[in-house]
Amino acid sequence: MLKIETGIFKNRKLEMVPDKRTRYTPSKVRMALVNSIELKDKTILDLCAGSGSVGFEFLSNGAKEVHFVDSSSKAIKTIKTNVKNLNVENKIKIFRIDARIFLRTNKIKYDIVFTDPPFELGILNEIIKDLSKNIYENGIIIIEHSKREKLYMPNNLEVIKSKKFGDILVDFLKLKNVF
Numbered sequence: 001m002l003k004i005e006t007g008i009f010k011n012r013k014l015e016m017v018p019d020k021r022t023r024y025t026p027s028k029v030r031m032a033l034v035n036s037i038e039l040k041d042k043t044i045l046d047l048c049a050g051s052g053s054v055g056f057e058f059l060s061n062g063a064k065e066v067h068f069v070d071s072s073s074k075a076i077k078t079i080k081t082n083v084k085n086l087n088v089e090n091k092i093k094i095f096r097i098d099a100r101i102f103l104r105t106n107k108i109k110y111d112i113v114f115t116d117p118p119f120e121l122g123i124l125n126e127i128i129k130d131l132s133k134n135i136y137e138n139g140i141i142i143i144e145h146s147k148r149e150k151l152y153m154p155n156n157l158e159v160i161k162s163k164k165f166g167d168i169l170v171d172f173l174k175l176k177n178v179f
């Protein structure tokens with residue numbers, strides 16, 4: 001069972017994706033994220049969203065709008081159920097599409113992008129190369145990944161902070177100031 005840990009939806013239950021391959025962002029990581037960044041009135045992209053637990057945690061803590069992207073029909077169905085259960089239809093957009101295709105074709109910019117692609121499948125760095133086109137100049141990109149995965153950083157992004165949670169690394173990135 002998943003539950004929202006903080007904010008206005010604290011202790012509300014979230015449905016889980018009925019697929020054993022889905023890995024969830026641990027509650028301690030979600031709480032650390034909420035405590036690390038300003039969410040009030042931000043537009044968020046939750047990429048490779050799974051059940052949407054991170055996006056819903058952000059919404060619970062003041063985010064203005066969350067866009068969920070996942071390629072799994074089971075994940076999308078789960079997100080839709082959670083949206084309905086939380087009664088937040090007016091603050092959500094859902095896209096069933098591969099994250100890499102979404103990033104290449106999307107025209108919307110976000111204040112915060114959170115991505116948690118499947119660990120060690122080789123798509124992490126494909127996702128990273130297109131993230132900068134989807135973030136505002138002062139935006140933040142948060143990447144959750146296995147400590148065994150090496151990030152190949154494009155020239156226009158820089159890591160500003162990293163946090164380790166066992167096997168999980170969470171890197172905070174921003175656009176470099178290029179003059």
